[in-house]
Amino acid sequence: MSIDPRVASGLRDIPPALAIPRERMLASFRSTFSSFGFVPIETPHIERMEVLTGKGAGSDEVLRQIFEVTNKGGEAGKLALRFDLTVPFARFVAKHINEIGVPFKRFAIGSVFRGERPAKGRFREFTQCDFDTVGTESSIADAETAQVIYTALTKAGVPAFTIxxxxxxxxxxxxxxxxxxxxxxxxxxxxxxxxxxxxxxxxxxxxxxxxxxxxxxxxxxxxxxxxxxxxxxxxxxxxxxxxxxxxxxxxxxxxxxxxxxxxxxxxxxxxxxxxxxxxxxxxxxxxxxxxxxxxxxxxxxxxxxxNGWERFGSISSGGRYDNLVSLFTDRRLPGVGASIGLDRLLALMEEAGWLEAKATTVPIMVANFPGVDATVPFGVAARLRAAGIGAEVYPDPIQVGKQMGYGSTRGHRFAVIVGPDENTNGLFNLRDLSTRQEQKGLSLGQLESVVTAALGAGQ
Amino acid sequence: MSIDPRVASGLRDIPPALAIPRERMLASFRSTFSSFGFVPIETPHIERMEVLTGKGAGSDEVLRQIFEVTNKGGEAGKLALRFDLTVPFARFVAKHINEIGVPFKRFAIGSVFRGERPAKGRFREFTQCDFDTVGTESSIADAETAQVIYTALTKAGVPAFTIxxxxxxxxxxxxxxxxxxxxxxxxxxxxxxxxxxxxxxxxxxxxxxxxxxxxxxxxxxxxxxxxxxxxxxxxxxxxxxxxxxxxxxxxxxxxxxxxxxxxxxxxxxxxxxxxxxxxxxxxxxxxxxxxxxxxxxxxxxxxxxxNGWERFGSISSGGRYDNLVSLFTDRRLPGVGASIGLDRLLALMEEAGWLEAKATTVPIMVANFPGVDATVPFGVAARLRAAGIGAEVYPDPIQVGKQMGYGSTRGHRFAVIVGPDENTNGLFNLRDLSTRQEQKGLSLGQLESVVTAALGAGQ
CATH class of the missing domain: 3.30.930.10 (Bira Bifunctional Protein; Domain 2)
Structure with missing residues (x-):
């Protein structure tokens, strides 16, 4: 009797076609945050209940939605999953600010959990991307917060937006x-x-x-x-x-x-x-x-x-606060920060048709030609990667047409094919999987130049 | 009365000095996995209990360490935090493989949770970096698994290792x-x-x-x-x-x-x-x-x-399996894969002195000279970033010596200083924060060239 492979209510799997643009966007956010001197920190997904439910930490609505966590031998009611990244950040700052010093600029990207009533487009686990500057009241930090939102959204490919x-x-x-x-x-x-x-x-x-x-x-x-x-x-x-x-x-x-x-x-x-x-x-x-x-x-x-998608609501909000850490210490620490709602932004961009849906991360598939030693395609792929070109080898020497079908479905741009004759002569055929045109008898150097030029022009 | 800002037993905060090399390593892993055509997927941190504890899913030891999750209105014993990325992957494959097709190569990076007895260097939340190829019995996929381990560790800066x-x-x-x-x-x-x-x-x-x-x-x-x-x-x-x-x-x-x-x-x-x-x-x-x-x-x-650090145990293990999805479906899906233990690897590299401990992600701090309009350093930093050079502006116009102290402590390589005279003439001073040498009266173009050359040589 098999176990039903479904996810729990209100949760979801993120398949490659969505996870690929998602990873690309997160990498872009990390790079933007870092270029301004924001540094990463991580805090656990599990916090002590007292930290999360302490007076003023979360609204009543959020507290009703909290996920409690217990393990064998652990006392009930003591641990819970974080519902945002702000409360854990305040706890982190209260605990570590004396070693770190101010001004302190950090970013954090991670899952947060709220037991909301499941609904279309609302999930009980979602990703927040937060950045904050604490220990200064300068307008520079205020302006920089808006500048980071502007840079992050521009680099993520959002065509027009209003802060x-x-x-x-x-x-x-x-x-x-x-x-x-x-x-x-x-x-x-x-x-x-x-x-x-x-x-x-x-x-x-x-x-x-x-x-x-x-x-x-x-x-x-x-x-x-x-x-x-x-x-x-x-x-x-x-x-x-x-x-x-x-x-x-x-x-x-x-x-x-x-x-x-x-x-x-x-x-x-x-x-x-x-x-x-x-x-x-x-x-x-x-x-x-x-x-x-x-x-x-x-x-x-x-x-x-x-712009034009206001009905999705705010995709990045924030502001200045007088005192981040009041729950945890008497020290006063003003700051300013914002959060980008990754899931909402991705849902918007998907609906707007701004996400390129691809099921592969590499432009090239190297075919595994029946009868040609597997070391040949395996070696070619390694040399393409060494030249900075991502490449995937088809693992089984099945009929080449079927391998091409796999490449087309996944969204590979090119297939490299080395049959017995090409192998003898150290040459390569390059097929464009969208136009089906094939350039035959290229040297490895020619192959690299043609592909690099095509990818440079096409991206 | 303040709330104690400590983390729960067996959990930890990751401060910037550790989070910076950690992010760099994860980015390198993602790039390596992607260059071979492994695609990212995400599954929820919370799974249905039945999925995790189904016959054969985890060893008895792992099952004893499971963290149960409940929310208000939810039934006890129904949900839990994942203890590895393999069982969720098997569930994912059983649910989605008909849309995705085989061969399917995925990677997943994320936190897993085990209520182990807390001990030095052992945490109840840790990060796994898994990659797998399913739907083929080819030796190419076996060899590629070792090749990915080799490439990932080499690019991560591990000097010598044995697979x-x-x-x-x-x-x-x-x-x-x-x-x-x-x-x-x-x-x-x-x-x-x-x-x-x-x-x-x-x-x-x-x-x-x-x-x-x-x-x-x-x-x-x-x-x-x-x-x-x-x-x-x-x-x-x-x-x-x-x-x-x-x-x-x-x-x-x-x-x-x-x-x-x-x-x-x-x-x-x-x-x-x-x-x-x-x-x-x-x-x-x-x-x-x-x-x-x-x-x-x-x-x-x-x-x-x-090599030389065998006492840390295996930092990447894996192998071939006959049937990933037997718990969830009758379909037979062979595969091969491995997992890199990020936390163990980082602990080893930290102890070996191979991690560069820095508290900043940018090479340049732009000083905020008292009496000079804040738009001047703010604009300079923006232009450096546009030239691909990360830069942080000190937010408050305090004494410049104190700003330099901040930059040295955080590990900025250079400080850019624009005093009233330089501002009048549109020029910049560049101070090397380690040697304390200063180049005065540079144009913006000269500033960019000097910094780019120094960073290119120094990294």
């Missing part, structure tokens, strides 16, 4: 001015629904007149008057969305409010720095209504959408 | 000839102790006269006579260990035994293929006493030790 920027201090300063400084949380939650429910509904909610499903328990207490709510929305929505050209007007409007001014100065510094680094201005926009994550972040905030 | 080869059929043929064909398991377990207890003790054990701690329950039944045991050891130990030059003698001794001859022919084919591929013969040796894994493998077997 939306906001700074928590602008809204906080404005709310203080309106005399409702203590109400930032309520205002943020109302603003977060803007795209979904529209301005009038947000104004109603801020007046304590919210209706419908998403009404909060304190929804019938007014945060501000209708007039105040309209003025707020005028600034953050009507005048607070656009390119760098909207900053002078905002500086005039809000420049007399110290906290709002500090937020605007940070945004201007970031635009100046990104301009000096050659980041295209058309990829950046200010959005003072951007509220997601503002209750956690304390300065700049980022969200990134792919 | 020991055996083929199960040699021993099986010999035992059949001695009239004790059914006793292969007992013989293997006795042979496995050879290095530890010596020949006389192995002979005693085969006679059913074993003594001491490791006595088996059936240890007092004789497997063979003393004379047979001596003849066996003469062949497998005295005449069965060495380079390819021992094959003719073995072929004379055992050539009349069909199964033994098939094993020897396979070893000769593998040597011929590896010779044609330029694999150094001095890295290969035959060892007919190599018994580990022989109870699982059915043809060729590999074990790899680093």
């Amino acid at each position: 939306a920027l906001n700074n928590r201090n602008v809204l906080d300063g404005l709310l203080e001015h309106l005399g409702v400084a203590g109400q930032t949380g309520r205002v943020l939650r109302a603003l977060d629904k803007l795209a979904k429910v529209g301005q009038d509904a947000v104004v109603a909610e801020l007046q304590g007149k919210a209706k419908g499903d998403e009404v909060e328990t304190d929804a019938n207490t007014a945060v501000m008057s209708e007039d105040q709510a309209r003025r707020l929305l005028d600034v953050v929505v009507e005048q607070g969305r656009g390119g760098v050209e909207i900053l002078p007007n905002l500086e005039t409007l809000l420049g007399h409010l110290p906290q709002a001014k500090a937020g605007l100065t940070n945004l201007r510094d970031v635009f100046n720095l990104l301009g000096a680094a050659g980041v295209s201005e058309s990829s950046l926009k200010i959005d003072l209504a951007l509220a997601r994550g503002l209750d956690y972040y304390t300065g700049i905030v980022f969200e990134t959408t792919v | 020991a080869l055996n083929n199960r059929n040699v021993l099986d043929g010999l035992l059949e000839h001695l009239g004790v064909a059914g006793q292969t398991g007992r013989v293997l377990r006795a042979l496995d102790k050879l290095a530890k207890v010596g020949q006389d003790a192995v002979v005693a054990e085969l006679q059913g006269k074993a003594k001491g701690d490791e006595v088996e329950t059936d240890a007092n039944t004789a497997v063979m006579s003393e004379d047979q045991a001596r003849r066996l050891l003469d062949v497998v130990v005295e005449q069965g260990r060495g380079g390819v030059e021992i094959l003719p003698n073995l072929e004379t001794l055992l050539g009349h035994l069909p199964q033994a001859k098939a094993g020897l022919t396979n070893l000769r084919d593998v040597f011929n293929l590896l010779g044609a591929a330029g694999v150094s013969e001095s890295s290969l040796k035959i060892d007919l006493a190599l018994a580990r894994g022989l109870d699982y493998y059915t043809g060729i077997v590999f074990e790899t030790t680093v």
Whole structure:
């Protein structure tokens, strides 16, 4: 009786056609992060439960989704799988920062686990790609965070995307001015629904007149008057969305409010720095209504959408935080960072047709010609690899046509064929598996040049 | 009250100084596997318990060490963390092979989990790097497995190592000839102790006269006579260990035994293929006493030790198996593969002093000179990166000497310094952080050339 080879509910296998572009993208991310001086770290997939569920470590929703881990002889309730890379990073920093020193820039790429209700495109294990700079309040680190997102997505082949920027201090300063400084949380939650429910509904909610499903328990207490709510929305929505050209007007409007001014100065510094680094201005926009994550972040905030594919949501989000390690130590460590959602980005790119679906990683298949000693194709493949050209040898000397079929199916560009005559003369035939054209009687040097030229032109 | 930032027992953080060479090695492995046409796949860290504990999937010891996984609303005992990458691969193949087709060559790199008793250098989470070819019985796939081990270790910077080869059929043929064909398991377990207890003790054990701690329950039944045991050891130990030059003698001794001859022919084919591929013969040796894994493998077997560091044990092992997927389907799929033990290899290389301990991934730190606009160093770093030179900007305009101290500690090779005068003239100073020598007044082009030349020569 065989065991059913299915995966557990909400989990998945990643077959080669998806794993190949995925690996390519991860390699590109690692290379981008590294080129800025971010260094890799690894933390275990299993953490102590207390680290993950400590006050404030995760939202109630995330904590309900936690996977507990036990082994024989171990006590129940003590261990769990990480649900993000941020809490483990905070623990790591608290434990190791004295040896490492600041500023400390790290990246981490790995699986995280959440027992969400299984649904299409949502998995209980997914990959996060995080990078953070801790131990500095410099706008350079803020700008660099956006620059890394920009570089990573550009190198990954995303054709056009928008990084939306906001700074928590602008809204906080404005709310203080309106005399409702203590109400930032309520205002943020109302603003977060803007795209979904529209301005009038947000104004109603801020007046304590919210209706419908998403009404909060304190929804019938007014945060501000209708007039105040309209003025707020005028600034953050009507005048607070656009390119760098909207900053002078905002500086005039809000420049007399110290906290709002500090937020605007940070945004201007970031635009100046990104301009000096050659980041295209058309990829950046200010959005003072951007509220997601503002209750956690304390300065700049980022969200990134792919142009034309906004319905996939943000594929890279982040921001500045005052204190990463407060759960674990009294030391104060400010920082800034972001996370790229690899699985969401890949799903988007697959749907957009931007992923090249190939089942091979090498351009060449070397055929195993019946009757020719196996050392011949085996040696040719080794020499191609030594010349930097990936090559796969067909393992069995079956009919050559069937070997060609295998190569075509897998997506090899060329097949190298050495029959008995070629073997006698030390020559090679090269078949283009898409056009079926064949160049006969090449020397090994000619073979390498032809293939190198074709691959250089074709990629 | 802060939460203790320690990791759970038996687990560990990997800080940058170790994670940097580790990432470099993994990138090298991926590149090697890919250049042979092995394609990546991923399977979840969590598998259904039944898949992992199904009859024969893991040894009793491994099953005792399994980590069970549960989430709220989930039933206990249904899910667990994978303890190797082989069982998930078998499940993957059983599920997907009809779409993918054979031959199928895959690699997989990932964490596996075993609740072993914590001990120095032994961790409950470690990384395996597996590659396998399924759907062929060709000696080409056998030879390629050794070639991949050879290439991966060479490119990873291991100076000298030995891949020991055996083929199960040699021993099986010999035992059949001695009239004790059914006793292969007992013989293997006795042979496995050879290095530890010596020949006389192995002979005693085969006679059913074993003594001491490791006595088996059936240890007092004789497997063979003393004379047979001596003849066996003469062949497998005295005449069965060495380079390819021992094959003719073995072929004379055992050539009349069909199964033994098939094993020897396979070893000769593998040597011929590896010779044609330029694999150094001095890295290969035959060892007919190599018994580990022989109870699982059915043809060729590999074990790899680093010369002079044999006490670390095998850093890459593998072999040929008759049927990967028998647990999950009736289809028969033979294959061959190996696993590289990344953590053991890194521990060895660290102890041998072969790992360059650096806390940075970039050669250049760009100083943030007090009083010079931050866009200047930020822009310089972007231009260096565009020229392919990794660069990190110090985020805060603190005293330059302190910035240099940071760069030296992290292991940056150079610092680029732009003071107010250089900024006015569009020039750059370059300081070598090890020699403290400084080249002043370089243009950006000169800066790039000097750095590129120095890095090219230095690496």
